[in-house]
Amino acid sequence: MSADRTQHKITRSLETHEERVSQTHEERVSRLSADRIRHETSRSIETHEERVSRLSADRTQHEITRSLETHEERVSRLSADRIRHEISRSVETHEERDLRLSASRIRYCDRQEINAHHQEEERSRVQELRQSQHSDIRMVHLEEDRMRHVVLRLPVRDDDASMVCDSEDLQWTEIEKSAFYYDPLIKYADNTNLGSRNKRCAHCRALKWDREPKGMCCSSGKVNLERIQEPPEPLKGLLNGEHPQSKHFLSNIRAYNSACQMTSFGANQIIEGAFKPTFKIQVQVYHLIGSLLPTDVPRFLQIYFVDNYQEQANIRQQHIPNLDSGLVSILQNMLHNVNPFVNSFKAALESVSDDECSNYKFVITADKRPIGSHPGRYNAPTTNEVAVLLVDQDCDRRDIVICTHDDRLQRISETHRAYDSLQYPLMFCRGEDGYNFGVYNVDPRTGAPNFNKKLLQCSSTVF
Known part of the structure; x- marks a missing residue:
């Protein structure tokens, strides 16, 4: 059988494209019929291992061939396949058509059954995984899924006969309140320059960026928060990496x-x-x-x-x-x-x-x-x-x-x-x-609380 396949490949390689095109319809039908008979005879006697090996080799060959073909070659191949299918189905008898549709239905049902089995296994696996997860961890995973779906559902455009998402043209133009309309295709880092982080607030001693607006940290000394105390042990060791179970x-x-x-x-x-x-x-x-x-x-x-x-x-x-x-x-x-x-x-x-x-x-x-x-x-x-x-x-x-x-x-x-x-x-x-x-405002000069004015809200600029 291997020798037959080798001889078949040699014979097909010697045929030129012109010879294939110049064949009459009767010659082509006769050749295809002989090929089908030879394939049926060869496949009827092959073992399960030989069939698996043949299908694997075919898949590999198809993947290699289609990965090397250009866009024009792919369009030409699909067009030729459509024409061949139309010709083949136009000359088939009623019994041949019923036999083909019956075989297609059987293959479809088999695929559906296999897919349903895989989906049921996947649902069971996901259900067991979610039952073992804590709600907080599940929230994190859901947020990651949400962002992935946002990216997948973004509109794309047709560019040179291929659907390509052009992210280089997306610029960060609407800066104010853009955090409410986050677009993962915008390269925010390329459009952001806050300068070096070398300024220190004269009131709360917080490090600030060169272009950071004034009052973002402590409202220019009007907000005086209590200093955060060091956490007690063992929490401090767990947070600092000093505990064995950190x-x-x-x-x-x-x-x-x-x-x-x-x-x-x-x-x-x-x-x-x-x-x-x-x-x-x-x-x-x-x-x-x-x-x-x-x-x-x-x-x-x-x-x-x-x-x-x-x-x-x-x-x-x-x-x-x-x-x-x-x-x-x-x-x-x-x-x-x-x-x-x-x-x-x-x-x-x-x-x-x-x-x-x-x-x-x-x-x-x-x-x-x-x-x-x-x-x-x-x-x-x-x-x-x-x-x-x-x-x-x-x-x-x-x-x-x-x-x-x-x-x-x-x-x-x-x-x-x-x-x-x-x-x-x-x-x-x-x-x-x-x-x-x-919470009361304080006097920036003395630090004394101003009991006539409360800090009703934290003022900040939303980017």
Whole structure:
């Protein structure tokens, strides 16, 4: 059979293109019929290994031939194939046509069955992978998928008979607010020059670029933020790479933060069909907090009040698997020691007897000072962050009000000072205050707070 193929190749190579073209229709039909008979005879006696080898050699030969052909040769080949198919089908009998269509349907059904099997295996694999992933890691993957789909769906244009996406002509012309209309085809780095980073702010000592606008860092000395304290051990060693498990921790830092967070993440998700390649939200995200003590399985803040520390760590790992149990325990113990919210909640809960818990509510005030009080009295940080009030006492609408047993979830105001520290305890492990309405401007010359003017918003230029 191998010798037949070799002889066939030699015979075909000796034929010129003119000889093929000069053949009459009857001669061509006779030649093709003889070729089919020879192929059928040869393939009927070949073994499975020989068939696989032949198909593999054919694929390789076709790939090489088509990779070397020019655009004109490809167009000519396809045109010749169409003409040959039209001629072949115009002379075939009704029985031959039915036989050809039947064979095509069988091949199509076989391919569909194989594709369905592969798709089912892929769906099972993806489902198992997503079940083992933490929600934060899945969010990262969804964002990567979204950006990849944005690039794939960008419009292309017809250029010299080929669809080529010309990114060299895209210039960054509309600079203002262009962050809201990001185009991955624009080379922003080639159109951006902020100069060298060698200027230092005279007020906050922040390094600035030559062309960076004034006031971007501290509003020319009007904003004076508290200095960030060094994180306690073992968090400091984990972040600096000095801990034996630093590499594992930094690779899964979002998962470890989620295991320790006291509030949950919420958003109005946009669902477009059954397939969800990206996680889309509408309007904004928000943080939620539940009751102090669980009604069923402890979650988020409730875990901190489980009596046994080891049981706390076990519950965290049940919610977020694939975390190191020893690392979860030492991070949890660290927060029990340094986080003021955990300590204040525990002290407040211990101050109320079990029989009277339902008569009280626990409040984290939105601002450091009570409404109507002089601001100077509440400048220094306090150790007790949680107030215990009777259920019927009034609170500010932005305060976080927590009951001991309640199935309802409360939405935390984004202007609450503990909005970030409750959601990101490993970033604000000491419960540092975030932005709130109690932040005052300061005099750039003296550094004294200006109690007549609050820092209502952070002014910045959006590029």
